[in-house]
Structure formats: structure tokens, C-alpha cells
Amino acid sequence: MAGTLLSPPSGIPLERLMQVATERGYTAQGEMFSVADMGRLAQEVLGCQAKLLSGGLGGPNRDLILQHLVTGHPLLIPYDEDFNHEPCQRKGHKAHWAVSAGVLLGVRAVPSLGYTEDPELPGLFHPVLGTPCQPPPLPEEGSLGAVYLLSKQGKSWHYQLWDYDQVRESNLQLTDFSPSRATDGRVYVVPVGGVRAGLCGQALLLTPQDCSH
Template sequence: MPSNVCAVFCTDGRGKNPTQAGRDAVTRASFGCRPMTCTSRYSVRSQAMYCSEKSLSLAYRVLQRTKGSEEHRYFMWNVETQAKLQEGPTCGLVALSLAADQAMNRRQVTSEFIKFSDDLDCVELLRQARQRGYTKEGEMFSAHQLAKLATDYYKCQADVTSFSPENPKEIVSGLLDQDMYVIPYDRDKNNEPCLMGGHQAHWAVLTGFVTPIVIESPSLFQKTLYPNLFTCISDDSKIIKENLNSFLSVDPERIFFYARHGMSRHLALWPYSILKASNENLYEVDPSRAAQNDKFILPPENELKSCLCSKLLRLSKKQ
């Protein structure tokens, strides 16, 4: 079974979460397999099934808290990834390694998570970043330097772009192409995006999305055992992308992106509008960190506007 998860769903119309048994039944019907027996290109174990259930359940929970979500059907696509836990301020290197593993199809996932010091790529990225004068402790305050590490170490295409009105659809299209996106944002105490002016700058990887749809191509979907829940008849991203414009309704206020980052083992799902606002408010380095300029490699005058603010790093295989 492929590691990509795709589903179309809406709430049960009563504002209640489905039962675990219901979710399990939906997942079994969606993938046409028995629980804990499916495989992916990453593992011969049940990792893909476990993550698929988690990502679907996460979407349900988030949408239940979203006002007006019961009025829409939603399409979900997520690439299952292994969590990597940072050690020290190495969030950027962890995010780069995690994204490159998927974009380059380099990694076989055999456990729920891996620590920084146990990941040979992360350790080597830190060594090279130090050698180039990008970092001292693992901190990365430049999207362009992170892109340079990606192209030199992973031999992949790494493009730094800025946010624009077309970004949501471009990101969705890129994710369907198996590209990965690394994004800086301000991290709140619960790891979600916030507005701290860059004082809590952090890095995350976008692995998938949840977005409203208008079903105009019913042949692409099939019903499951759960009311108003649909899955893709094909899990081929090329087929889905070919029909993207016919059923995708990318409303920036209602699209969500799945994310992973080095501070948690758990997959996250954040509203695009909040993530974008957080990314665009990265102005300066935390003054308490700036006072330790002998310990870290900091940007000139401690400002982040030119190196992190509104930046997005896209990783893909070289053509």
C-alpha cells in the first residue's frame, strides 16, 4: 500500500467525533485491507496504517473545532513521514533531513521516531554547516543557507520562494508531486504557530494538506462505511493532480497543512492562514539569544526580514 493517504470527508452532521471503531472501519474500507497488515514502500510493518489512522483522526479533531467546517466536504492528502527529534537548536537541520528523506525517497521508516544523534544525515549536516560557518550549535537563521546545504549534500533541487496569493494551490500541487516544503515560523509553547516577532523562530516540514472540495468528478471517489466520507478510487497523485482544478476549492481560510518538526513526535495540522501570518512576522532574533552572539551564528543586526521572513523552501528531485 502506498504511503500517501488520501480521503474526502466531512463531519457526521451532528458535530460529534466518530468513534474509534468507526474510524477503524472507515480506514479499513478506505484502503481495502485488514488492520495492521498493510505495508508501504517505507516498511514491511504496519507503520503506514498506523500513521494513516492518526492523520485521519487528527483531521477529524481539528475540523470539529473549526467553525463552519460541517458545511464542507474535505479532501486530505498526507505523505507519511518518520518523526525526528532535535537536540539543541537543530530544528532547521532536522526539518531539512526529514524533508529530503521523502523528496529523495532515501529513508526506510522502521520506528515511530529517531533522535538527532542517531541520524547519520543530521550529524553530517551539522558538521558541514559548522564547517561552512553557517552555525555553531545547530541554529539556522537563513533559508538560503539551508537550501545550499540541501543542494550540496542531498543533490536535490532546493528553491527558496516567498509567500504569494497563489501559494496554497502551489503548495498543494507540489505536495502531490512528492515535493516537500520546509518553513520557518514562530513556535508557541504548544508548538503551534504564533506571533512573537521572530523571537521563537522554529522550522517545520509540510507533509500534506486538508482542503474543502467541490465534487464535480464523482468517478474519482467512492463512499466508505462512514456517512459523507469518501476516498479516492485511485491513490495515484498524477491522476488526482490532473483533476485538481475540477474539484479542489482552495480557500486560504479553510485549508490546513500537516506538519512535522523536531520538538514533537506527533504530527500536527495547522490552518494555512495562521501559519502564513506566523511566517510573515519573523522580524528579529530573540534579544536573549542575540546577547549570546559568541555562542551562535546570528544574521547581521539580528534581523530576520531578509533571511527567514516570508520564506519557504521547496525540495524536489532534480529533473
């Protein structure tokens, strides 16, 4: 999903991703419990740049992520998936990956140049493609309900808007390997230090190989 959001879009089939991930020892069943391995896989197969963020999605990482999404590049996030695909907190027992393709920002004022109001939803503004636009001021951290990530999980048919703080909290509590997986008789690749070391508080910023941002 992230490959289709890069420029140029990647036409790499899922089977190729699985083949390389298996050959490199990143996965056994399709699982991916290491953000670092996911970054290496993306760089090799999608031909993109991958920047690993650690320490959670708050603080200075928050501005990096929002600026990255405003620029139009995808974000990969491990999180606990609820029954409706939205973020929840299950200590990593429901750990999955999601891709974020954009961001919805609640701002006090829209910059005058480079934006157009949605014809059907008053108060919703979009950047005008091909027009230089000044990024809007980012909402301050702690501004409740001001930032939503346009995100999609692989089993979902549709993108959803997820509250940024809920995503951050879900990502920050990925600590344990699922007991049901541990007893299902299958082999999984889990990094040294377990789920906490491989996923907790981490995310990936993907950019095209020739992008200087």
C-alpha cells in the same frame, strides 16, 4: 525529516547535516536563520532541488505551495513555534523550522477518478497510489478553514494539521532575533539584514533531483 520524504528517501544522518552546515558557515549551534542557506544545504547534502519562495505564502506562492504538496513533495517553512508546536506570532523570538508533508483541502466536489474515500472517515478522500488522478480544484484564497498543512516540527512526536492562514501569518512576522538568545553568551550565525532578511515571508520547495515538476 524532509530527506525521508524525498524519492528516494535520504538516509543522511543529522551529524552529517550539522558538519556540512558548520563547515559552510551556515550555523554555529544548529540554528539556521537563512532560508537561502537552508536551500543550499539541502541541495548539497540531500541531493535535491530547492526552490526559494519569497514574498509570503499568499498570492501566487499559495498555488505553487499547494500544487507542490498535492504532487507529494515536502515543504520547509520557518515560523514561530508555540508551546504545542503550532504556529504563533512572537516576532521571530520563537523561530523554528517545520516540514509539511501533505495538505488537507476542503473542496465542494471530489474529481471522479483517482480518489478513494477513507473507510473510517466519510467525506475524506485520498489519492489512489499509482493511479493518475486529476488534482482537485484549489480552494480560493480567503476561504476560511479550507486548507490545512500536514506539518511536523523537530521536537514533536506527531504530525499536526495547521490552518494555512495561521502558518502564513506566522511566517510573515519573523522580524526579530530572540533577546534571550542575544544575551545567552553563545555565538549564532545571523545573515546580513537579520532575521527579517533571512526568514521573513520565505519558504523552500524541495523536489527530487530528477523531478521535472
